[in-house]
Amino acid sequence: MREKIALGYICPACGKSVIGERTAFAFSAGVAGLVCECGESELVSESDGFHLRLTVPCGVCGGEHTARVEARRLFDGGSIALSCPERQQLCCCIGEEGRVTAALRQLQTAAEKLRGQAEEEMFADSVIMYEILSELKDIAARDGISCACGSRRYRIAVRGGAVDLICGACGGRLRIGAATDEDLDQLCCRYTLTIPENPAGRDER
Numbered sequence: 001m002r003e004k005i006a007l008g009y010i011c012p013a014c015g016k017s018v019i020g021e022r023t024a025f026a027f028s029a030g031v032a033g034l035v036c037e038c039g040e041s042e043l044v045s046e047s048d049g050f051h052l053r054l055t056v057p058c059g060v061c062g063g064e065h066t067a068r069v070e071a072r073r074l075f076d077g078g079s080i081a082l083s084c085p086e087r088q089q090l091c092c093c094i095g096e097e098g099r100v101t102a103a104l105r106q107l108q109t110a111a112e113k114l115r116g117q118a119e120e121e122m123f124a125d126s127v128i129m130y131e132i133l134s135e136l137k138d139i140a141a142r143d144g145i146s147c148a149c150g151s152r153r154y155r156i157a158v159r160g161g162a163v164d165l166i167c168g169a170c171g172g173r174l175r176i177g178a179a180t181d182e183d184l185d186q187l188c189c190r191y192t193l194t195i196p197e198n199p200a201g202r203d204e205r
C-alpha cells in the first residue's frame, strides 16, 4: 500500500496550480482536503471507507465538480485524472507525485490559454476595441511606435475601454482610449505614436 498520495488542481479563483500530498490514512479517514494559498478554493475528499467522494474546484470552467472514485485504486498505486464535464479537459489529478506534478504543469498552460481566450471573447463584442487594436497593428507595421527615450521595444496592455502602450526600456506609458468613435478617429489620423518617456524608469537602470 502506498503511503503518500499527491493531489492537485488548478484554482479557479487565482489560476495557480494547487498541489499537496496526503497520507493514505488521511484519505481513508476523509480528511484529505486541499486549500489554495489564496483561500478561495478547496478540494474536498470525503470517504465511506471504500470510495472517495471528491469535490473539485475546476480551473477549466470555473465551476465545481464531484466525482466518486474507488479508494483502493489510489492506495494500490494507481493515479486518477478527472476531467471537466463541461469542457472535456483534465482538471484534477490524484495519485503518484510525479504524474500529478506533470499533469498539473500541462493543465496550467492549458488553463492560461483558456483565460486568454476568455479575455479575447470579452473584447470581441467591442467593435471599437477591435478597430483600435488593428489600427495599432498598422502603425506598428510601419514602425511608427516608439518611446521618447529612444526605445522601440514596447508592449500592449489591453484594459477595459483603453489600450496602454508601455515602453520596454523605461516603462513610459501611453494610454489610448478605446471606447468611443472619437477615440478611433483620433488614432486613425496618427501616423506615428510616441510614448512619453518615464524619467524615473530610466534612472533605475
Ligand SMILES: [Zn+2]
Residues within 6 Å of the ligand: 011, 012, 013, 014, 015, 016, 036, 037, 038, 039, 040, 041
Ligand atoms: Zn487560488
Ligand SMILES: [Zn+2]
Residues within 6 Å of the ligand: 058, 059, 060, 061, 062, 063, 064, 065, 084, 085, 086, 087, 091
Ligand atoms: Zn469544469
Ligand SMILES: [Zn+2]
Residues within 6 Å of the ligand: 147, 148, 149, 150, 151, 167, 168, 169, 170, 171, 172, 195, 196, 197, 198
Ligand atoms: Zn522609453
